[in-house]
Amino acid sequence: MARRYAIYDVFTANRLEGNPLAVVFDGDGLSDAAMQAIAGEFNLSETVFLQPPQKTGHAAKLRIFTPAYELPFAGHPTVGAAVALAEDGRSFDDKDYDLVQMLEENVGPVRCAVRGRAGEATFAEFDVPRKSVRLDAKFDRQAIADAFSLKATQIGFENHVPSFWSAGVPFVTIPVHDVSAAAAVEFDAAQWEQITPIAEGRLAAAYLYCRGGVNHAARFHTRMFSPAMGIAEDPATGSALAAFSGAIHSFDRLIDGHHPFLVEQGVEMGRPSLLHLHIDVSGGEISTARIGGQAVKIAAGELYL
Template sequence: MTMPRTRSFVQVDVFCTGPYSGNPVAVVLDGTDLTDEEMQRLARWTNLSETTFVLPPTAPAADYRLRIFTPRGELPFAGHPTLGSARAWLDGGGTPRDADRIVQECGAGLVTVRRDEDTLSFAAPPRVREGALDNEYLHRITAAFGIARDRVVAHQWVDNGPGWAVLQLPTAEEVLALEPDLSLIPDAMVGAIGAHPDGHPYRFEMRTFAPAVDVPEDPACGSMNAAVGQWLTSTGAAPSSYRVSQGARLGRAASIEITADPDGTVWVRGAATIRIRGTITL
């Protein structure tokens, strides 16, 4: 067990459109010498969708290494913790090798983060699983969502580490109306996306449910939006640049911007604002 000491600690509001409107992430800016068990215990205690720990890098090209924990376990990658931890690292005096980009090392490898004025964006990592869902899993999800199979426009594995799958529904209204019974899919990491009508400021509405890691619904999910962005832009189902709204059913107002470069790289952009700054004894 580590001898407790004072460490820098911040809480960052990610993908926010105003104060306390996004998804918070807790960041311990010096996770050196903490055990896996100590990191997991804090993540259970904060009870946020993710708690992260910044460590010295082991890869020569990285600026820092990040470990990401949910209340139940560790993830190789997650989106809003990537942006929130980058903001915390910069605020804590971190200096990247390249002035315009930060390189994060995590379980999924190296992830590039760009600084764009007041926002940050990360390059979506490669998907480790893609393709249509099998009929049995699709049936379990539609049953949990309480919808008929014919309301599913498309479905896909969009797994870049956490295990995500997604269902595309005809409209944002149908996504917002979902009242899922997550007891029917306790091991799932699944989302639903649907289009807003023409003229709406956002192209899509997203909701993400993660009962597998004890997060019933995530207010704003960068990793899901990253992989869904890769899927939709590569198939022509979405333009190369669009915005997603998320969190309305949880009283949030998150804004996530997706941009696909000509070479296929997908960037996930959003605000990341520090709301709490202090110390923690670990």
């Protein structure tokens, strides 16, 4: 059976930048083992399989796989799948459009808005399905520095310290002094696996961040490493950004209101990505968070399975 697929570069308007994603349109009838094997064949940070929705009115059910295992939720597959579903069957001369999709993920239903404009890369934004919560963990600053070939004095800035958060997928958020410190990182996967905590049945990934960025509009510069997922480094990580929203609110003490953030990632990999994060705070707590970005198709074909 031939199954259609497309490759999208996500969280970018430029091909060969951002985070590449494989979207398998005809994912129904595939076993878990087959989907895992296909994800290994593509060998991208994530592959998403589109299946018929379980609830009438929803756009699709998403199954998301890294090269190592299935995820309950991930940001760049959500954005990429939403754009792929919106663009599928449309011609490039179609009129501008705005639509809302409900996507079913293992974490739960995810509401996603899509905006298509002539001459522009399609933009999609989703409501973070689970609020970021802080998990219990203690960290040794020197051990973290050693895992990233940094000095202990380069870990942390202002009141920001390493902390542990999850919005469906767990991440240790690690503040570093500045962009030059982030660029100097040499990640030691073996050392990281010795010190990283376990949550939700898996080793936590590392999400480094600092203020500012190479892009003058960026509020934060980030990098993500996850050897347990089979990902040496990821160019753009929406699930990490969802977790990071809790750290931003906690350390920066966001006041009630709306707070937009532009976050860059993938710069050191030569795959610059721009992620849009919006946090709404009410009564001193995060009421909603949204993540969005653009995506562009770079390839399409068929799987013969």
